[in-house]
Amino acid sequence: MSSPYATLPEFEYARPSTLEEALKLLAKYGEEAKVLAGGVGLITFMLERLVSPRIVIDIKKIPELRRIEYTEGKGLVLGAAARISEITRYMDSNPRVREKYRALYEALSRIADLQIRNRATIGGNICEALPFMDSYAPLALFDAKLRIASVEGERETTITDFVKGPGFLDLAPNELLVSIELPDPPRESRSGFSKIVPAIEYSVASVAMLVANPVDPRSREVRIAVSAATPAPIRVREAEEVFRREGDIVDLLDAALDRMTSAIKELVIEDPYASAEYRLEMLKVQAYILFKRLLDSFLQERG
């Protein structure tokens, strides 16, 4: 038991049963506290001595933080400590919800592995703040609202405002991510998620896409969100705007992908895992494949 990385540094442990109690603890300990949800991030970081909190606050026993609930018209609400496998199971038993938020479902059901998905939480995935976190692109795609609370009150933000870059969140030491709210997507929309994962490591380029009403130029909508290739998730609105032009949706794809390239190319990560050129190319290839797949699904439905 003396091997390095074998044991955890000493810390105190608190398991509040209400949100109020958790927020009081965060207010009291601030930067000396770390929040424990699924632990797949925090416990490995502590094993590697990347963090050594004085107190670990386990939020899993707070019922409000475990919510998974879809309401027609209001959308999907996920408590920050809802487990990945609980969310996908909820969607499997509510296929209409799964199809509405298909891109999120595809991303969550391919996070890490079976055992990890049984522990990891949506809030933990968001707060780990590494570029390749699988929830980022779909949450940006669905205009997710993040509810943040502290003893001083509540505020609302978006995933793209919340995640600033690697290891950098817009979250004060006394604040807690409470829930994630995904408003209803446009009617009759289709969405999907795609990532490139070399070997068993992490994604180097992730894309989430949504298409609604593809044949009607006035009401059609295409959304594109990227992550993993960039330091923080991005909704590529410059590319989305191209689809508002007149003409057949298929003919607008090349122009949209060109706009995507020019909008994000300065931001693409270059590191030993993958070059910026490769990442950018993989974003385009995946966007192309997703687009075809989503359009095909509309055609199939029409028979």
Next chain:
Amino acid sequence: MKVRFKVNGVEREIEVEPYELLADVLRERLGLKALKKGCWRGECGLCTILMDGEPVKSCIILAVEADGSEIYTVEGFSEDGRPSPLQESFIRNAGLQCGFCTPGFIVVGEYLARKPRISKEEVKYALSGTICRCTGYKQIVDAVLEAHQEYRKE
């Protein structure tokens, strides 16, 4: 801190420090030595246990988090000292060589084989969180699928 849980069907109560890992408590304090720690960081899956019916990696769970839960390790699947149908299937299919990863695969395997329905693709995908460096996995997948047929008959 006092932790109460049910391990392999037996109620246990044990005093632990908040920074003790569940894998260490099960192995070193409760003597369940079949459970192995391979990577010590939640990647290899050898320390997999069933916690409230779901496979999880016990090397990245605090013992205090297991309070009130029901746990099964590989020791919990044999009956009267006889191997379970899945364990028999691993022997028949040569689903092991050195055996170090086997306790992890048996736990995930029992979870999968006892599902009402499961395809070969689902088995392969579900086993991707557990690592074997000897067999090449084919025998392990075969062993799980064969046991699944037997459990379905029961």
